[in-house]
Amino acid sequence: MTHKKSSNITPNLENTVYDHKWGFVDTKMVIQKDRSVQVTGERYPISGTEMPDLIPFVEEMLDIKIDVHEIKPECVEKPAPEPIINHEFCKALEQAFPKSQYSTDKRERLIHSHGQSTADELYKVLYSRLERLVDMVFYCETEQDAITLITLAQEHDVCLVPYGGGTSVSGALKLPANEKRMIVSVDMRRLNKIEWIDKGNFRACVQAGITGMELESLLAKEGFTSGHEPDSIELSTLGGWIATNASGMKRNRYGNIEEIVENVTMITPQGILQEVDTMPRVSMGMQPQRLLFGSEGNLGLITKAVIKIHKQPEVTKYGSIVFPDFKTGCDFLYNLAQIGVLPASIRLMDNIQFRFGAALKPRPTLMASMLNKLQKFFLKNIKGLDLHKISVATIVLEGTAEEVKYQQKQVMKLVKKYGGISGGEGNGKRGYMLTYAIAYLRDFLSDYYVIGETYETTVPWSNILDVCHAVSEKALEKHREYNLPGKPYVSARVTQLYHTGVCIYFTHGLYTKGIEHPDEILSQIEYSLRQTIMAAGGSISHHHGVGKLRKDFMPQTISPASIELLKKIKQANDPQNIFGIQNNVFTE
């Protein structure tokens, strides 16, 4: 890792993001002498604060003791096989593009050879080795680049892998070990402009390599927002959202990605897939466009999309609500989905997730400490709530002042009915904002032998508690089976509401000091937990996709003829398998 950064990706991201870990280099969690944890930098509300309760919380939850002086050593010199070079292709490439558009630099190859799934990708790149790397990175700058590159790849039989923010957690960026052809990662992030904004019709044509952060910043200057807020918004790209079939935190108000996007342009080996005109809604027969959502790199390069945009809301109001327990919170959500008033975002944390959030609180001032104690006293003794049972919802309301006022009134009326009480606006905003900062926690804890993963799923309303219970039980059972130290950490939160069910988001953690091949164990447990989730009535994934991690669960998801049809579609549109990333049912 001694290479100088080459001039790559977009100016906004260059030198600011980690090579392999999550996020921005200005932000890191570091342990202080007193075992409190500090977040460096100034990027997030939590930045600069010291959190005295985090390590004790982790220790309590995992029933282990962390030795803060022993840090699991990362591979300094990452192993990388020599690239497979298709010389004829390279010659043609040199003639077609300037040197600034491609690289065989080892560091660049490594960065583009994995996503962010823990066991199969991140753990391997940090502590052991990736089996297969891309052989070259190409930086796509125009739609014509995409067309030319695909043509060259077809002529010379080269495998292309689209690359956006690199935030995949489904193994979709994991390279197939059996791919003998030269693999070129196609970094789309230089395609990061808004091509046009049509304010009158509330839409914008946006290049697919733009990150969520760039998009929102450009739209905000014009007074607009896309409303799409995945947890990965700082790094993930528009093209990646489409390829993954992503969902954002405010989908209740703005929709999921397939509802936000009105037209996708994908360059494929058989030509350009797109609609000629962009329309709000058309009955045009079967719509090939609809297949592009969830295409997971298997079909082509997404170069741009026309998306809906919305005026920045007049009012954004945060709130939090405390319920006696998780079940009551779920009952509240069930009824909330019926009254025609759905907050832009509402997320319900189970008790463990709530306590985790509390453990991230900064060292309080004397006054804050007193208030905190008062609040706890109030919850426990006045309201009779058990702090080891309560469940907390964070809420974001958006809209006109009147709309937000009306929604708040309706929500609070229902809150009262379910014995909930307001936890205050501050806690709501904090909970919502924490999402971005806690993404750094995984990489911080892995230094101390704590590894983990998140799993998300869709469930019909009636299966929420069953699925949560089954996951906790199975995690415990597997923990014992593998003789792992301490206990597993499993927490759940409900993050999305639908008319017929919800999305549940689990966090799972393990202490692995002294354990051989912890990545493999985590991988096996993860597999087993997905089996458990699906057996209890959950789906293969709500918004992360299938990639390679969950490909074995496709026969439980769609019928055999549906799988066959997908294979035929792939075969028809990419007969040479240029887009040979082998995600989902396309494993060879």
Add this chain to the structure above:
Amino acid sequence: MTHKKSSNITPNLENTVYDHKWGFVDTKMVIQKDRSVQVTGERYPISGTEMPDLIPFVEEMLDIKIDVHEIKPECVEKPAPEPIINHEFCKALEQAFPKSQYSTDKRERLIHSHGQSTADELYKVLYSRLERLVDMVFYCETEQDAITLITLAQEHDVCLVPYGGGTSVSGALKLPANEKRMIVSVDMRRLNKIEWIDKGNFRACVQAGITGMELESLLAKEGFTSGHEPDSIELSTLGGWIATNASGMKRNRYGNIEEIVENVTMITPQGILQEVDTMPRVSMGMQPQRLLFGSEGNLGLITKAVIKIHKQPEVTKYGSIVFPDFKTGCDFLYNLAQIGVLPASIRLMDNIQFRFGAALKPRPTLMASMLNKLQKFFLKNIKGLDLHKISVATIVLEGTAEEVKYQQKQVMKLVKKYGGISGGEGNGKRGYMLTYAIAYLRDFLSDYYVIGETYETTVPWSNILDVCHAVSEKALEKHREYNLPGKPYVSARVTQLYHTGVCIYFTHGLYTKGIEHPDEILSQIEYSLRQTIMAAGGSISHHHGVGKLRKDFMPQTISPASIELLKKIKQANDPQNIFGIQNNVFTE
């Protein structure tokens, strides 16, 4: 037409619907001696009333004089070619199914050989001849029937055409003249049960042959609704809605068909396309399910679907609003779509459409007549509105009492801002309900040589007035070009709101007495109007689909590679072209 009705379709519909015309036999418009028009029967609010202003309105609009004594003669004995019989197939069919499940009866064949498009289908069956008829009708009763039938069709190379309510207005049921194989119409309407209702998760599994009326009646008994209300709800089927990619009047609240349906089961020559479990929302990679919407009979037989259901709304409130003109009404809609309060249904009529509605008013009582005059006086002299310019919106609000109250307040605040005034609840309800009854008008007027068609399209907000203007102008130009008597009738209404645009619904009428081949002229003008719509920025169709009428416009709708992909999908899933109805891009 002397055949006795054979025992076919569903008991609920048998002997109650017209063979070829629209609707139920108990309902008909008839001219009285004083030239007023009476609606027979008791089915609709308008039934039994006499409308003195209708004929004068038609005459004024078309600038012609109707001779009520001369009725255009319908073919009594419809010509029908001898059926093409594939004897091996018939032998196999006889062994597999009882006689009650198939028929080669001429009347049944005729009924199943057309949809409801005027020029290409209805006019021909009433006044001349259909070029090609189905050779047999099969009545599908179970999912296994569908599987067996498709297998037999494959073995014996027979063409199958799915048939639901027969309400297609895109030529999708028009049979390809070049099809030399035996064609079997597959009537799905005996598959009309709700298989289960899951009240807790708000969904129901419903067989695809159920009509909207049957579905809503069964759901209402349990306190639920699907919320899907296409104008054809009395006759069209769930399977037909999916195949057409339909939209309903209350889509603002309940969504379009692709948002209402969570899982489709389609039997195809390559097996069953469906999801294993029904989920609110899943990121599962490319979803073959999404292709089934708009499949237009080209892919297979839709046998059932899992749909979302909703509790019957606590309150349904109707309203109407009068705006000074159509443009102001459109401006109001544009802003309404931005305030987070969208009525379950809102439809804006242009002035001609409004006057048409007024012409359908029953002969008033003395009191009503006085009130009517008072109302007009108020609009004209107090409010300064020009009755030949005003535009009227009908509104339906649904939800909890509080929700409806809040919505009403917000809507009326905006109404005031745009100089609109309330036209009363009665007019709103009447306007909404009239939809079903006026469907009979086309067949009534064609007796008197007035023929017409409706065209619908999607447009971005900024193109509404351009498209409306262009259609009026082109209709006039074409009218002159063909030397037709009088003037064309063209009215428009906005029926659906989206974030980025609307659906516009045009009604077009012509007087054709003394004109040779009026069906061909109407067909050519229709084609020209679609060209005009698309050139002015409208779509190929908002909710009627492409079928055969609009197939030439597909290259203006999706890219060449998208069309190629569709053809390959069809080829992959139906290599023998069993589903050979040749809609959309699948014309041979």
